[in-house]
Amino acid sequence: MNLTKSRFKGSEKYNRLFFVLVLLVIGLVAPFVAYPMLLMKMLCFALFACAFNLLLGFVGLLSFGHAAFLAMGGYITGYLMTRYTGLTPEVGILAGTLAATLLGLLFGLLAIRRQGIYFAMITLALAQMTYFVYLQAPFTGGENGLHGMQRGQLFGLIDLNSDLAMYYLVLAVFVFGFLLIRRTVHSPFGQVLRAIRENEPRALSLGYNVDAYKLLAFVISAGLAGLAGATKTVVFQFATLTDAHWHMSGEVILMTLIGGVGTLFGPMLGSSLVVWIHHVLGGSVLSSWISVILGVIFVLCVLLFRDGIVGYLQKFIKRNLR
Numbered sequence: 371m372n373l374t375k376s377r378f379k380g381s382e383k384y385n386r387l388f389f390v391l392v393l394l395v396i397g398l399v400a401p402f403v404a405y406p407m408l409l410m411k412m413l414c415f416a417l418f419a420c421a422f423n424l425l426l427g428f429v430g431l432l433s434f435g436h437a438a439f440l441a442m443g444g445y446i447t448g449y450l451m452t453r454y455t456g457l458t459p460e461v462g463i464l465a466g467t468l469a470a471t472l473l474g475l476l477f478g479l480l481a482i483r484r485q486g487i488y489f490a491m492i493t494l495a496l497a498q499m500t501y502f503v504y505l506q507a508p509f510t511g512g513e514n515g516l517h518g519m520q521r522g523q524l525f526g527l528i529d530l531n532s533d534l535a536m537y538y539l540v541l542a543v544f545v546f547g548f549l550l551i552r553r554t555v556h557s558p559f560g561q562v563l564r565a566i567r568e569n570e571p572r573a574l575s576l577g578y579n580v581d582a583y584k585l586l587a588f589v590i591s592a593g594l595a596g597l598a599g600a601t602k603t604v605v606f607q608f609a610t611l612t613d614a615h616w617h618m619s620g621e622v623i624l625m626t627l628i629g630g631v632g633t634l635f636g637p638m639l640g641s642s643l644v645v646w647i648h649h650v651l652g653g654s655v656l657s658s659w660i661s662v663i664l665g666v667i668f669v670l671c672v673l674l675f676r677d678g679i680v681g682y683l684q685k686f687i688k689r690n691l692r
Contacts, residue, residue, distance in 0.1 A: 406533040414602040419625040419637030421594035427632035430567035435497025441614035443470040443596030448516035448609035463600040470596020478588035515610035630678025
């Protein structure tokens with residue numbers, strides 16, 4: 371019996387590896403068959419959703435303020451690359467990611483001792499305070515945002531004005547962020563996070579410093595959200611208040627719930643679906659109905675796929691194919 375279980379676990383591991391490799395190959399050939407700018411937007415929001423899912427899906431903390439980190443990464447990168455024209459994009463992206471990480475540390479220290487709706491409301495309040503700072507601060511451009519920045523050359527060698535070169539940079543950034551999340555989730559640290567999500571008092575009784583674990587997870591999530599925002603700014607060459615608005619925090623929740631909370635691939639699917647709907651309907655007569663359409667999709671997922679699309683597929687495979 372144990373031998374059968376070990377063989378099954380081994381085959382399941384190889385199946386997952388094969389699936390990841392297939393996705394990687396698809397990612398490598400995608401810009402030759404689809405619009406690269408749309409694909410880059412999907413990848414940026416997929417990283418954002420995966421970062422949010424690390425906090426909600428594996429720690430059980432619902433943040434209503436993750437847009438603040440997305441915007442911080444974008445604004446810092448955009449400001450530095452606009453003000454210092456000789457700055458290479460990798461330095462700008464790293465600076466934006468670091469700034470978002472530090473903001474996440476500040477938010478975490480203030481919010482992490484609360485749970486449930488209290489934690490969510492504190493993150494929302496902090497994010498709204500940050501939004502008004504972005505609105506008034508000179509380095510953000512206020513309501514006009516930051517425009518006119520150049521993509522530059524990666525390491526001074528690769529011209530990112532080519533959409534193809536820019537796409538592969540975004541793909542590399544996403545793969546890095548996804549692998550970091552995957553490693554975090556499957557590490558002993560990730561197992562403690564799951565224990566905290568399932569039963570925090572029991573994890574506390576076992577001697578774990580629960581607040582420290584949650585704080586570190588919050589900081590990692592914020593940093594990756596900032597990385598997504600910084601990369602997005604380089605791609606589209608502007609940063610605006612849209613990324614800092616509470617609507618963006620709500621939209622990333624929607625992306626994660628549609629795809630599947632607590633799954634690695636769910637946020638990727640959910641974010642890609644939402645971005646694709648915005649792209650297809652944005653210039654049509656249904657543009658004013660996008661929020662309604664997304665709401666209907668969300669309701670259908672709640673009624674039919676409570677674990678999200680990927681979560682439902684995983685349960686279906688386990689129930690019927692094992």
